[in-house]
Amino acid sequence: MTAASDASARPAPGAGPILRVAGLTGRITGQTVIEDVSFEVPATGVTALLGRNGVGKTSTIRSILGLIERTGSVELGGIRIDAMPTHRIVQFGVGYVPEDREVFAGLTVAENLRLAERDAAPRREFIARLFPDLVARRDQRAGTLSGGQQQMVSLARALVNENRLLLVDEPTKGLAPRIVDEVAAALGEAARTVPILLVEQNLHVIRALADRVVVLSGGRVVFAGAASELLDDEERVQRLLGVHDASEAA
Amino acid sequence: MNRRTLALVAGGVALVVALALLPLLALDVPGVLPGPTYTPGTLQLLAFAMLIAALALSYRMMFGLAGLLSFGHALFFAAGAYGLGMILELLAPAEWPSELVFLVAILATLVFGLVLAATVGALALRVTGISFAMVTLAFAQAGSVLIRRNAATTGGDEGLPLDITHVPDGLVGVLNTRNLYWMALGILVAVYLVVLWVERSRAGHVAEAVRENELRVRVIGLRPYDVKLLVFIVASVLAAVAGMGYLLLQSGAAPRVATADFTLTLLVIVVLGGVGARWGAIVGGIVYTLLDQRLTALAGSDAIAALPDVLRVPLSEPLFILGTLFVLVVLFLPGGIAGIPKRIATGTRQDPVEPKEATDA
């Protein structure tokens, strides 16, 4: 995986986007869930994919991975990946942290991680340093972990390999505030080496991590630009995301 | 009622009238029918084909409309056949007028079928998808075992002969095959109308919606369970009606009709005909019965006997040919026979009706 290790180094400013999505339309059992979605993810930093509930953020992520039926073009590092089956796309250097964690409940923590290892030299030490809690619980069944610990497993499964892009779907959903900070810190750490496309509801986390934002509405992109441009405009945040800025209230 | 519906109804009525007139004509279709249409042998075969078509129609309602993949439909067909047979035998010594006894026996069989369907359905519908299929299979198997084991009342492996004491004279004997043919046609038409009525009813629409998306139906405040149970019961009772017709037509019931293989045959018929259309089940039933009969005749023919073993053995097994045909239809012809005109018209693949399984959500 030489390509992947190249990508782990920060590319020079001005390098092209790592992910280019154009005209992506996704369907679940024949129903269109996203339509003609186009956006780009730069080769560095965190790009947040935002929008109200049910607007198609998860479907966009799943369409990129080929987990749902889709049409349109998806380029990773300039190479079309939309005709590939899911496992090839992932092998091509895409890490995926799904909504609701989706850890294998009947497998131990160690087995969950072992299953995810693709590289010849998986980054076990890195994972152990990032999530010391998991080392202690390596023989525990993932189903018996707390929500926060399961999220650590799910993140670790993606971070154990060198990736060219991470797709992270609502990593802080349903977690206690203290755990949210831990997850955010881990993502921040990961973002130093790999670009991330992040779906997130928590504005506090978005403010802390996101460099750029893409906002979906009605299954289409309605805003794409620098994070600050959107987040500093309270009225716009309210209108596009339907949420009050939690960090202001706090 | 628009013009198209009117034309369809008129066409349907004309078809039924034409079928009703067949016993009075002397049509000969060599290779398809064993003899001219007025002969008892041909009428018997056609009547049997129509009963199977009626049964397939009831099965399609469950599988195609409500998405319930049952492997136990044979149980209810057998319940109709054996139920009526056993009740007629039981009532043979009765002193009432024969017509009354016959009617009572039919009504009692219907009630029996209804109770059985409600019980099995209520239990089996507690699970969905493939588990449902297995559970219905298990119940049907129990029925099949009961029939084989209790030889004293069911005739066991020998089958149950029809006790004709109280059966109207017009429905007995080779000379009256014509009447039995009309009876079978009547049953087919009746089953068709009931199925049509259910599909057009509110319950039918809900059942269809349940097949597509159970969760959504639940969200709008309906209990999918109730609707599925209703469809299950109606389809099962219709199967029992076809079963009664079968008993009268064949002058007896064979244990084969209670087996899982018989249900599998039904499944083959419905898929062969096309799950998407009502008439697919009818065409499937008739094509299958005729094919089965002709292939059996072919298997015994000299032409086949002269072939080398490699060809002779498979070709002399009708079920081998039908099974292979079925696999090919599922692989390459989704939509079955009923889907062919549409495929030709549009030149595209028609998506088969694909019931979503709750188990794989």
Add this chain to the structure above:
Amino acid sequence: MDTVVLLLITGLGLGALYFLVASGLSLIYGLMGVLNFAHGSFLTISAFLGWEVGRRVSDGTWTGLALSAVVGIVVGAVVAALTELLIIRRLYERHIEQALVTVGIALASVALFEGIWGTDPIYTERPAWLTETTEILGARIPNDRFLLIACAGLVLGGIVLFLRRTRYGLIIRAGVENRHMVTALGIDVRRSFTLVFAIGGAAAGLGGVLASVYYGYVSAHLGSVLLIFAFIVTVIGGLGSLTGAAIASVLVAVLQQFANYYLGGTGDLVVVVALAAVLLVRPRGLMGKAA
């Protein structure tokens, strides 16, 4: 007492047979969502070919039987893997059609077996020891029961080891839980589909040879009969659970034996009643994952 012991051990023996069929069914269903009606045919073809080879080489001896077993295992694995590769795979993710196709294969293959080997059972020769009995706690137990139990025990142990110790085993266990997530980790889960079919086919193939020992004959319907009980076992045990299948196999078979003896041959009925009871109390089966 001796009757109870006899019924218990005979039940275990029959349960062993059920398990050899149900283990594959359960794994295949658990991993791929395919209800495999062709599984009985894997068993039957293995029984026939095992018998054909065994009797030609050395009929009625241990060598012959061992050879039959090997042939049965290989044939079962190969036929099952080919079925998956050539037919099931074309209908990837279309579960109802996959089940339908296996129905067609089952119907066609049984008819073909009838065409080749006839409709009547063919009685087979067995090593002398298997036709004798051993006395345990006053009960005279037919020796073939021990062979069945030992073989099923080995198969269970082997599959468990495979699932626990190998990477493919890990993939299969994960896939039974959530196969989409396995693909999303960059693993081509379809390769393990073929493997699971092969393993299930091998177990069924051994089951076929052992069934011919247990019943004393081979017939075109050997598989169909066992398949229905294996389905019941799989549902009771919980779809996708190997342990569930093992426990349910023994429970069902022992229950069947006792009911046949004490309740006037009602074994099959009692099994169905047990199935209904399990579904009422626990629709996902004894060890099944939550639906």
